[in-house]
Amino acid sequence: MHPDLRQTLAKTISRGSSAVRWSVPLILHRLRRVIAVFLRYHGWRADGLLQVYPRLARWEDEGRSIFDIVVRIEPQVMMEAGDEVPPGEGDVYLAEQALSWTILALFDHAEELQLPRSLFW
Numbered sequence: 001m002h003p004d005l006r007q008t009l010a011k012t013i014s015r016g017s018s019a020v021r022w023s024v025p026l027i028l029h030r031l032r033r034v035i036a037v038f039l040r041y042h043g044w045r046a047d048g049l050l051q052v053y054p055r056l057a058r059w060e061d062e063g064r065s066i067f068d069i070v071v072r073i074e075p076q077v078m079m080e081a082g083d084e085v086p087p088g089e090g091d092v093y094l095a096e097q098a099l100s101w102t103i104l105a106l107f108d109h110a111e112e113l114q115l116p117r118s119l120f121w
Contacts, residue, residue, distance in 0.1 A: 014116045
């Protein structure tokens, strides 16, 4: 991970953590802020053709955390200049899952990424 991204994420994750009474809306808000920092670093935004947002995980999803990251990508986001054929549904689905997992990894594997562990995670 690039040091600038690591530093910005660490500040966002730990900002005000010790003085907060955690609630579901506040945790979702903090997750949105971390998502925004991560996407902004890579030149993206979490709305429009690329939608990325946190939610409570489905109760039937065993083995997952309490929170989940939803990613919806419009196919044209994955197209480069000169591409004439949009990516297929399978490719879009794999890209959505990869981005969701990458953002979840910022919390699930914080120590390995040298990020502070979130008190709510």
